[in-house]
Amino acid sequence: MRSVCDSVYRWRSGAAIVWTCVLSCPALVLYQLLALCNPLHPFTWIQDWLSSVLSARSFVFACLYLLTLSNTLVIYSTTCAVVLPVYKTRLSVIWGVLRPPRLLVVASYALLGGGASYCLAELAGYHYLWSPHQSCRYCLNEYLFFHAAHGAFIGLRYGVRYYLLKESFMVFPSIQQHKLFRLRGHVTSHVREALTRTLGGLRYFYPLYFLLGYYPRNRVIRLLGLQLRDDVRLTSLSSLMDLGLFTSLLVAGTTIHVGWSFGLRIFRTFQTQAVQFPVVATFSGDRDRTLAVSLTSRASPLVRCLGFLDLHQLALHSHSRRAEVFSLDVDGNPEVWEVVSRECLALVHDLASRLTAKEGGVSTAGPASSSSPPPPRASPSSSISYLLTQRRVSSDVLGEGLARAAGRCSGSSWSVSQDGQQREDSTVVLLSSRFG
Numbered sequence: 001m002r003s004v005c006d007s008v009y010r011w012r013s014g015a016a017i018v019w020t021c022v023l024s025c026p027a028l029v030l031y032q033l034l035a036l037c038n039p040l041h042p043f044t045w046i047q048d049w050l051s052s053v054l055s056a057r058s059f060v061f062a063c064l065y066l067l068t069l070s071n072t073l074v075i076y077s078t079t080c081a082v083v084l085p086v087y088k089t090r091l092s093v094i095w096g097v098l099r100p101p102r103l104l105v106v107a108s109y110a111l112l113g114g115g116a117s118y119c120l121a122e123l124a125g126y127h128y129l130w131s132p133h134q135s136c137r138y139c140l141n142e143y144l145f146f147h148a149a150h151g152a153f154i155g156l157r158y159g160v161r162y163y164l165l166k167e168s169f170m171v172f173p174s175i176q177q178h179k180l181f182r183l184r185g186h187v188t189s190h191v192r193e194a195l196t197r198t199l200g201g202l203r204y205f206y207p208l209y210f211l212l213g214y215y216p217r218n219r220v221i222r223l224l225g226l227q228l229r230d231d232v233r234l235t236s237l238s239s240l241m242d243l244g245l246f247t248s249l250l251v252a253g254t255t256i257h258v259g260w261s262f263g264l265r266i267f268r269t270f271q272t273q274a275v276q277f278p279v280v281a282t283f284s285g286d287r288d289r290t291l292a293v294s295l296t297s298r299a300s301p302l303v304r305c306l307g308f309l310d311l312h313q314l315a316l317h318s319h320s321r322r323a324e325v326f327s328l329d330v331d332g333n334p335e336v337w338e339v340v341s342r343e344c345l346a347l348v349h350d351l352a353s354r355l356t357a358k359e360g361g362v363s364t365a366g367p368a369s370s371s372s373p374p375p376p377r378a379s380p381s382s383s384i385s386y387l388l389t390q391r392r393v394s395s396d397v398l399g400e401g402l403a404r405a406a407g408r409c410s411g412s413s414w415s416v417s418q419d420g421q422q423r424e425d426s427t428v429v430l431l432s433s434r435f436g
Helices: 002-035 042-053 056-079 090-098 100-124 142-164 179-184 187-212 214-224 243-271 284-289 291-295 301-317 319-325 335-364 380-391 394-413 418-435
Strands: 130-133 136-140
Touching: 002 042, 002 056, 002 100, 002 243, 056 100, 056 243, 090 100, 090 142, 100 142, 100 243, 136 214, 142 187, 142 214, 142 243, 179 243, 187 214, 187 243, 284 291, 291 301, 291 335, 301 319, 319 335
Parallel strands: none
Antiparallel strands: 130 136
């Protein structure tokens, strides 16, 4: 089961990477059109844009940008989760970001952001990080360095937000739709959110670079053995307030944010698509791919969630597969039904126990003494029932559907022995009382 699910996960991850790169190609063409904007000379603008798009240099840096984008999706595939982490204190939230593996991920985002911004700056016409000049043999192009530093700052902020906002958590949709319909409605929202994030980041990046940009710039100059041109320096407020430079940073930052956030959306869409597991293994090779095995998978939480999602679809829309749930094995036992009912009840019991523990912790955290009598409080059982109803737990729907399916199939699939009839009645009554 593990090898099969790993192959499906790798195939879906690869498909998400390919589709992200394919959809990023027209975005890069549009970026070049905006970066080379010259509305006062439209013919020159179009000519420069066409020559830039069709040049071999633009092709090389576009491929490098797509490579950095693919690496961000690889990071998504290694850090995604289906179990939402819950932090009880602010200190635990800070420690959740400062753990060494996550700091490595944040540093990777900063490195990829700097590389992506460098490639976009090259596409916008800021050629060469260093170039010969009459005042020095090799001089640092500080405009290009400014773009790369801005990209690193974007990656740093994005990596921190990635863990603080729990963007690695995958949510399974309640209504299954085709991938195209799940993606096309989020394009404008991603662009708007990316523009907002870029403007908010520039608000902090400009003062930081003005105050602290001297240190990384001089470090790069010493490391590469370069010199700084006297006529191109971003050391004063007047030089930093260049409108063309600000527009280029804004467009490049928006492009990076759109590529990363929409790539994450595509990755989630591919990974949360429903998988139809066979209820009963027809061949010997399918024994590790059945619905019962997926529901009992503890090594891969994603496989278990996909199994419950398939059970949800089965209980609502598939009469033939519901009948297979109550089929008997060679010994006359409803093995599949026993596994399904046991896992559903275990899920509800776990949720109820966690809610009870949470309610007990809240009640004991109150004031120790008070002059007035405490107000009446609802019992734990009523609070748990209310929270289960409000949160619309998916296992509720599964239990009701399976209980209805058990009523339909009780006359045809369960007539082997009186002992089997008693097991069916007790299980259905217990499941109906828990989920009803």
